[in-house]
Amino acid sequence: MTMNxxxxxxxxxxxxxxxxxxxTTETPRTKAFTISAPxxxxxxxxGQFVMVWVPGIDEIPMSISSVNQGVEFAAARVGxxxxxxxxxxxxxxxxxxGPLGKGFVFPKATEEKIMLLxxxxxxxxxxxFAATMAIRMGFVVDVALGATSKAELLxxxxxxxxxxxxxxxxxxATDDGSDGLLGTSVDAATFLLDTDPAYSACLxxxxxxxxxxxxxxxxxxSIPLQVSLERYMKCGVGLCGHCIIxxxxxxxxxxxxxxxxxxxxxSDFGKVTRDATGKKEPLxxxxxTS
Amino acid sequence: MAPKKPAKNNSGLAIxxxxxxxxxxxxxxxxxxxVAAGGLIRAWQGGAAAVVTKTVGIESRTGHPGPRIxxxxxxxxxxxxxxxxxxxxxxxxxxxxTIKHEIPxxxxxxxxxxxxxxxxxxxxxxxxxxxxxxxxxxxHVGSLYLLGMDPQSVTEVVTEVVQRVKGKTPVWVKLPGSTxxxxxxxxxxxxxxxxASALVALNTLPALAIDIESRRPLxxxxxxxxxxxxxxxxxxxxxxxxxxxxxxxxxxxxxxxLTGSDVIEYFLAGASAVQIxxxxxxxxxxxxxxxxxxxxxxxxxxxINQISELVGRINDAGVSS
Numbered sequence: 001m002t003m004n005x006x007x008x009x010x011x012x013x014x015x016x017x018x019x020x021x022x023x024t025t026e027t028p029r030t031k032a033f034t035i036s037a038p039x040x041x042x043x044x045x046x047g048q049f050v051m052v053w054v055p056g057i058d059e060i061p062m063s064i065s066s067v068n069q070g071v072e073f074a075a076a077r078v079g080x081x082x083x084x085x086x087x088x089x090x091x092x093x094x095x096x097x098g099p100l101g102k103g104f105v106f107p108k109a110t111e112e113k114i115m116l117l118x119x120x121x122x123x124x125x126x127x128x129f130a131a132t133m134a135i136r137m138g139f140v141v142d143v144a145l146g147a148t149s150k151a152e153l154l155x156x157x158x159x160x161x162x163x164x165x166x167x168x169x170x171x172x173a174t175d176d177g178s179d180g181l182l183g184t185s186v187d188a189a190t191f192l193l194d195t196d197p198a199y200s201a202c203l204x205x206x207x208x209x210x211x212x213x214x215x216x217x218x219x220x221x222s223i224p225l226q227v228s229l230e231r232y233m234k235c236g237v238g239l240c241g242h243c244i245i246x247x248x249x250x251x252x253x254x255x256x257x258x259x260x261x262x263x264x265x266x267s268d269f270g271k272v273t274r275d276a277t278g279k280k281e282p283l284x285x286x287x288x289t290s
Numbered sequence: 291m292a293p294k295k296p297a298k299n300n301s302g303l304a305i306x307x308x309x310x311x312x313x314x315x316x317x318x319x320x321x322x323x324x325v326a327a328g329g330l331i332r333a334w335q336g337g338a339a340a341v342v343t344k345t346v347g348i349e350s351r352t353g354h355p356g357p358r359i360x361x362x363x364x365x366x367x368x369x370x371x372x373x374x375x376x377x378x379x380x381x382x383x384x385x386x387x388t389i390k391h392e393i394p395x396x397x398x399x400x401x402x403x404x405x406x407x408x409x410x411x412x413x414x415x416x417x418x419x420x421x422x423x424x425x426x427x428x429x430h431v432g433s434l435y436l437l438g439m440d441p442q443s444v445t446e447v448v449t450e451v452v453q454r455v456k457g458k459t460p461v462w463v464k465l466p467g468s469t470x471x472x473x474x475x476x477x478x479x480x481x482x483x484x485x486a487s488a489l490v491a492l493n494t495l496p497a498l499a500i501d502i503e504s505r506r507p508l509x510x511x512x513x514x515x516x517x518x519x520x521x522x523x524x525x526x527x528x529x530x531x532x533x534x535x536x537x538x539x540x541x542x543x544x545x546x547x548l549t550g551s552d553v554i555e556y557f558l559a560g561a562s563a564v565q566i567x568x569x570x571x572x573x574x575x576x577x578x579x580x581x582x583x584x585x586x587x588x589x590x591x592x593x594i595n596q597i598s599e600l601v602g603r604i605n606d607a608g609v610s611s
Contacts, residue, residue, distance in 0.1 A: 013361035013571075017503040051357070055504045059356025093504050095357070235359045239322055239571050240371060241329035241344075247387070249323065249332025249575065276352040278325045278344070279376035 012237055015053045015095030016040070021070045022090055027152045030122065031086055032065065032074040033094070040098050041067035046130035047103030047203075047228050047258040049073075051236040053095030057084045061233045061253070063205070064099065065125035065155070066132070071096065074125045074154065100236050101257050104130050104226050106137060107201045114168075115139045116192060116199040116223070118214055120146045120185035120206025124154035126228050126258075130203050131159065135166030142169045142192050142199070146185025146206070150178040169195075186213045186288065197221045203258075204228070209285020212270035215261045216288060225261040232274055242278060245269065300586045302596050307540045307563050308460055308487045310420055312339035312394065315553060315585070315597060316578040319544050319567030320345055320398040320423060320464070321371060323575065327387035330395065333570070337579025340394035342565065343385060345425040347400045348409055350377040354430065355510035360499055365548060365572045366518030368497050370430040370511035373400060378413050385417045394420040396462070400434060404450035411451045415459040422459055424451060424486075427466035427493035429515040435496065438466040439473055441480035448484035460487035462542065467495035467515060469524055471531040478532050488540045490565065491532060492525045518568040522546030526559045533560025533602050548572055550584025557600040 022034045033052075040050060044064050050073060053059045058081040062073035075082045088094065104126070107115070115134050119127035124145065134141050141162075147153045152174075159170050172180030173188040181187050185206060193199075199221075204214055205228040218225045231243035231252040238254030245252060246267035250259070259269075272280045303314040317340045323329030324344035333341050353374030361367050375381060378399075388395050397414030399422055401407035411422045426447060427438035437443045444463065452461050463481040465474055478489050494515025499508040507513070525545030532541050543561030547553060548569045556564050569577045585597060594600065 013359055013367055015357065015360070015501070015508070017501050053357050055501075055506050057355065058510060059358070095501070095504070234353070234356070234371060234374065235369075237359070237571060239359065239568075241323035241325040242374070244323070244326035244328040244332075247328045247331055249326070249328040249330075249335075251329075274325070275376075277350040277374050277376045277380075279350060279380045 012097055012100055015051070015097045017053070017093055017095045019091050020088060020094055023088070026074055027154055029152070030074055030076045030154055032072055033085070033088075034070040034072045035094055035096055037071045037096055040096065041071045044071065044099035045103035046133050047126045048099040048101050049257060050096045050098035050100060052085070054081045054084050055093060055095065057081045059095070061100070061236060063126040063228065063257075065128050067129070076122050097236070101253055102255060104203045104258050106134065106139070113139045114142070114199050116142050116144070116189065116202040118144045118185050118189045118202060118204040118206070119154070120210040121148070122154065123204070123206030123228070126205045127203065128155045128158050131162055131167065135162065139166070141167050143167055144171050144173070144185050144188035144192055146173045146183070146188055146210070148175045150174055153179060184210055186210055186217060189214060190217060193217070193221060197223070199223050201226070207285065208270055208283055209287070211261075212285065213288040226258050227261050227264075228257045229259060229269065230257065232276060242274065300582050302589050302594070303582055303585060304596075305563050305598055307542065310394070310460060312563065314339045314582045315557075315563045316581055317396070317542065317563060317565045318342055318578070319565035320425065322567040322570050327384040330384070330388045331391060331393065332575045333578065334391075334393045336575035336577065337582055338566070340396055340420060341388070342396040342423055343398050344375055344381070345373050345398040345400050345428070346375045346378045346381045346410060347373070348378060348406050350380065351375055357508060357510055360508040360514070362499060362516065362518070362520065364519060365568070366516065366520035366546070367568060367571070368499055368509060368514040368516050369494065370509040370514035372511060373428055373431055378410050382413065382417055385414070385419065389418050396421045396423050398423045398425050400425045400428070401447070402433070404447045407447050408450045408454035411459070411461070412454050415455045419459065421462055421487065422451065422455065423462040423464055423490060424448065425464050427464050429467055429494055429496040430511050430513055435466055438477060438493075439468065439470070441476045444477050445480045445484045448481050448486050452485035457485070462486065462488040462490055464490040465492050465528070467492045467521065467524070471528060474528055475531055475535045478537050479535070482537060482539050486539060488542055489532065489537065490542045490544055491528045492521070492545055495521050495524065517545065519546040519548060522552060526555055529556060529561050530559040530604065530606075547581065548577070550581050550588055553581060553585055554588055554600065557597060558602070558604040560602040562598065562601050
């Protein structure tokens, strides 16, 4: 009697409370945390997430960035829970449950094995995990990375290191031009597409406006895009319905967070999100369509 | 994107809750999938004959901090959502989008006073809900739980609501999760006397779970409500006690239903319909149609034409409360 093959009630609805194995400062506002949770690491695929319990504060969804030496996630300091999280050190306790949701689907081995990965802002964690996995699966991988400034390019060194292992081209863009192209990750992706548009798939994570603009761009090339979405999540397992984005009842925490962009046309994607009360709020961003 | 009406060919499952006719006895419980119209529609497509909304009040609520749910053995869990809701005005479009597809919607209301309950109920009624369910029993919003355990307060709330919706929209009362059966009977009698059309038994049970590493409660709110198979025998006892006590309005059983057998058990104890919530986690949103198929199998195997024939038909000679 299971909801799906990966359903494991104890792991997804009860946190594993365990000491932090390591903390690294990745950008001025982002730290990566590694914890020991073999039962999660063993089953996790890129794009899936964990609910991270910061004891005494809150529980927040975090994309998994690596499962190499424990389960790793990266958190920017944005609210109460992440501010407290940033104060924690090696040995402090964290709760974590997962892996949750559906991750990226990698194209079949028979297809053209060139993939475009695009990460903007805080969107690097699942893309870094996906890059590692794609290389292991034998894909040729190009990466477009964008951030506000050079210092905020999350996991820059990690992507750079992957150039020796299977990343073919790595292009960055910054809003202030302090590194790479002047612009966003979508501009970096445009640069890559101008050179060689023969991608069999594109996987992306970042601010929703960026994902909308990337979708518009990739439609011109007929390249299938998978996007990892972010919504206010409360239960993380598809029960409460807080992160539903369409009239089919698609839950970002359960059917997502990764969706085929082509299936999002009649959804809230790029249009509205919900706050903690469930109230709808319009999403605002600069569009590249004119 | 108009949702397709699910095929329902299970004969013998149609039931009535007072004046309300439903195609089968399964209803989506409040607090599950109900934040958005899409969730309510999803449950209906999964076979629910009616859907109960997220509980809404006059003002918005952000709810409790996380963790908001935690697993407790097997398929049972605890939650302390804290009734997050955007307030009735913001929520009405979700109800309207659902009703548009001819889905029977039960509007769940909360309030800080009889007047607030009635104000929410009036707006729900105006939006065209099939019935109103009064949440006087959330176990992790202290004032509400206390309200539902006090017959006098329940009388005041139900009286005000029934009067303000002018008896046009049926009013259901969701009873608190409790093993204080004599108190539940008194509250139920108060609700019935004040004009309630049905009772929903029970809400989640007040509970506590502790993480032994951090020595903290596992839920952000500390305490929470227990749901799932662990509470089923308690809720069935409550339904039976109410039925035994001569409550004449329909009783809707809720708590721990995963299969058709569970529904039969509730009916035998005295329920006329059931709600399913936590089971959606275990069997997905098609649990409703799966459960209906299992009920049909039972009815066929036992030569019973209508599930409603089973209401209160427990062979309880020798059982006393």
